[in-house]
Amino acid sequence: MTDALRLSGLTVDITSRDGAAVRVLHDVDFRVGRGEIVGVVGESGSGKTMLMRSVVDILPERAIRSWSACEVDGSDRTARERRERLPVSMIFQDPMTSLNPVRRIGFHLVEVIRRFQRLTGQRAKRLAIDTLDQVGIDDPARRYRQYPHELSGGMRQRVMIAMALLARPALLIADEPTTALDVTVQAQILDLITSLRRDAGLSVALVTHDLGVVAGTCDRVAVMCRGRIVEEGTTDEVFYDARHPYTRALLAAVPGADAARPGLATTGEPVEAGWVDAGAVHVRHSPTHRSLVPAEVAA
Amino acid sequence: MTARTDELLRAEDVSRHFPIRGPFGTRTGVLKAVDRVTLDIRRGETLALVGESGSGKTTLGRCLLQMEPVTSGRVRYEGVDLTALPPQRRRGYHRSMQVIYQDPFSSLNPHRTALQQVLEPLRVLTTDADPTGRALEALEQVGITGDAVHKYPRAFSGGQRQRIGIARAISVRPAFVMCDEPVSALDVSIQAQIVNLLTRLQGELGLTYLFISHDLSVVRHIATRVAVMYRGRLLELGDTEEVFADPRHPYTRSLLRAIPVADPRRARAAALRPSPGRPEFDWPEEPQPLVEVSPGHLVAT
Numbered sequence: 001m002t003d004a005l006r007l008s009g010l011t012v013d014i015t016s017r018d019g020a021a022v023r024v025l026h027d028v029d030f031r032v033g034r035g036e037i038v039g040v041v042g043e044s045g046s047g048k049t050m051l052m053r054s055v056v057d058i059l060p061e062r063a064i065r066s067w068s069a070c071e072v073d074g075s076d077r078t079a080r081e082r083r084e085r086l087p088v089s090m091i092f093q094d095p096m097t098s099l100n101p102v103r104r105i106g107f108h109l110v111e112v113i114r115r116f117q118r119l120t121g122q123r124a125k126r127l128a129i130d131t132l133d134q135v136g137i138d139d140p141a142r143r144y145r146q147y148p149h150e151l152s153g154g155m156r157q158r159v160m161i162a163m164a165l166l167a168r169p170a171l172l173i174a175d176e177p178t179t180a181l182d183v184t185v186q187a188q189i190l191d192l193i194t195s196l197r198r199d200a201g202l203s204v205a206l207v208t209h210d211l212g213v214v215a216g217t218c219d220r221v222a223v224m225c226r227g228r229i230v231e232e233g234t235t236d237e238v239f240y241d242a243r244h245p246y247t248r249a250l251l252a253a254v255p256g257a258d259a260a261r262p263g264l265a266t267t268g269e270p271v272e273a274g275w276v277d278a279g280a281v282h283v284r285h286s287p288t289h290r291s292l293v294p295a296e297v298a299a
Numbered sequence: 300m301t302a303r304t305d306e307l308l309r310a311e312d313v314s315r316h317f318p319i320r321g322p323f324g325t326r327t328g329v330l331k332a333v334d335r336v337t338l339d340i341r342r343g344e345t346l347a348l349v350g351e352s353g354s355g356k357t358t359l360g361r362c363l364l365q366m367e368p369v370t371s372g373r374v375r376y377e378g379v380d381l382t383a384l385p386p387q388r389r390r391g392y393h394r395s396m397q398v399i400y401q402d403p404f405s406s407l408n409p410h411r412t413a414l415q416q417v418l419e420p421l422r423v424l425t426t427d428a429d430p431t432g433r434a435l436e437a438l439e440q441v442g443i444t445g446d447a448v449h450k451y452p453r454a455f456s457g458g459q460r461q462r463i464g465i466a467r468a469i470s471v472r473p474a475f476v477m478c479d480e481p482v483s484a485l486d487v488s489i490q491a492q493i494v495n496l497l498t499r500l501q502g503e504l505g506l507t508y509l510f511i512s513h514d515l516s517v518v519r520h521i522a523t524r525v526a527v528m529y530r531g532r533l534l535e536l537g538d539t540e541e542v543f544a545d546p547r548h549p550y551t552r553s554l555l556r557a558i559p560v561a562d563p564r565r566a567r568a569a570a571l572r573p574s575p576g577r578p579e580f581d582w583p584e585e586p587q588p589l590v591e592v593s594p595g596h597l598v599a600t
Contacts, residue, residue, distance in 0.1 A: 216569070
């Protein structure tokens with residue numbers, strides 16, 4: 001079976017105005033299997049958003065991207081994009097700024113339908129309302145006529161997901177989709193993503209900084225630090241058998257993991273250079289589990 | 300609730316209403332942002348105020364600090380009714396009650412150095428003979444030392460900016476600090492550092508915190524007691540461990556169930572249980588006094 005996304009050797013440099021280049025992604029390999037939900041975790045600045053933006057080609061202006069291969073849904077991404085549109089949808093953290101405030105909800109949905117499904121008029125409207133219903137919006141016919149400001153944050157994020165689905169993606173990239181939402185609404189949105197995977201076979205790359213979200217939702221996890229994937233494995237492997245010191249520090253920093261503990265562990269101490277920098281190499285612990293180790297340890 | 304000797308701050312039947320205006324400025328209704336809330340904050344404790352966005356937790360906090368006028372009810376600080384004081388006399392209390400804001404990016408003036416940020420409240424609120432010395436001391440207490448004190452906010456990371464915000468709050472030696480979502484704009488690892496810093500300062504300076512947050516795992520870690528708000532009303536109040544272990548109000552239960560557990564096996568086990576959906580509970584016209592279900596554990600009926 002082909003993967004929804006297969007990326008290898010992705011490197012991104014950002015050049016500053018004076019011409020100096022900063023490498024923000026170092027030789028990253030990343031894969032999302034079909035029907036799989038893969039979590040990408042790391043702190044801000046670790047490169048998780050850059051990784052996702054590379055796939056849909058919305059990097060900042062001065063970024064230079066190179067990769068040895070990128071396949072989407074089984075065929076080369078660049079060739080595919082030249083031939084037809086890319087079957088990838090992306091949703092963002094902030095549902096408040098992602099919708100046009102002077103257009104009704106229906107307008108946003110029909111715009112996507114006309115572009116990607118060649119339906120118009122009443123048939124487009126019916127599909128839009130059905131999709132709103134599918135993502136769990138009550139009274140979809142009324143919502144269809146409303147403006148974004150009339151909807152709550154959770155409802156708007158559902159509309160974003162509906163728009164993403166109407167483009168019939170092979171891969172949905174969700175960049176911190178629940179970070180701006182309340183915990184109860186977050187639970188509903190994660191339920192929705194899980195059920196879309198189960199019922200529609202959706203493949204998802206879920207970027208988050210919340211390990212609780214990963215534990216309950218993802219099949220596999222990639223942990224990023226300073227532009228590299230430092231550990232990757234099934235959710236159980238990463239949570240119960242973490243090998244990289246950064247992953248361990250991240251897990252220890254989760255509050256509530258052990259309520260009796262007097263102080264929270266922090267990852268304030270930077271991970272020793274040898275574990276993340278150029279010399280480190282990936283070692284496999286199982287067919288699905290790999291992590292970076294310093295070259296001298298691997299040898 | 301009887302007055303306790305260790306009580307620092309007390310809200311008595313506090314309401315804050317906002318008019319809802321129609322298209323021509325006509326009053327079409329009233330939004331009860333805070334609806335008859337009574338609670339006390341004890342000296343040296345951390346009282347967490349939790350609830351969804353729009354539940355009124357920040358508005359209640361602002362009413363306690365007199366940053367917002369109350370529509371009805373009283374706020375007492377060490378027994379003195381602040382709402383009855385004329386504005387000039389109320390100012391004296393601003394030194395004792397300080398705030399740490401959520402967003403360290405917008406709460407600092409980009410044109411002032413770290414030291415200048417901390418000097419400002421000292422100059423306005425105190426007659427300290429050596430405000431610079433005091434400001435440097437406050438910055439040192441949060442771990443900002445050396446040349447860093449002369450840098451501008453843009454040179455600092457989110458966590459360091461939040462440290463400057465904390466230094467500014469503690470510089471005037473307050474007794475009470477309202478922390479309004481102090482870590483929710485920060486990364487998990489930085490969150491832990493800031494939470495640990497707040498805990499350490501509380502011990503060193505004998506501070507009392509009102510900790511406003513929607514992140515229940517942080518709350519469980521830091522709070523002595525928890526108050527749960529929903530649609531402007533207080534629904535449950537009790538010791539943190541008791542509320543987490545034995546939540547009595549259906550809304551509190553649904554809130555606690557929604558916390559993602561950072562443990563895949565437990566998360567899978569939880570997913571097998573049927574989803575409870577929206578909790579159902581009575582919503583009386585007017586909020587009723589809370590009922591004490593066990594010592595210190597109060598629940599709305």
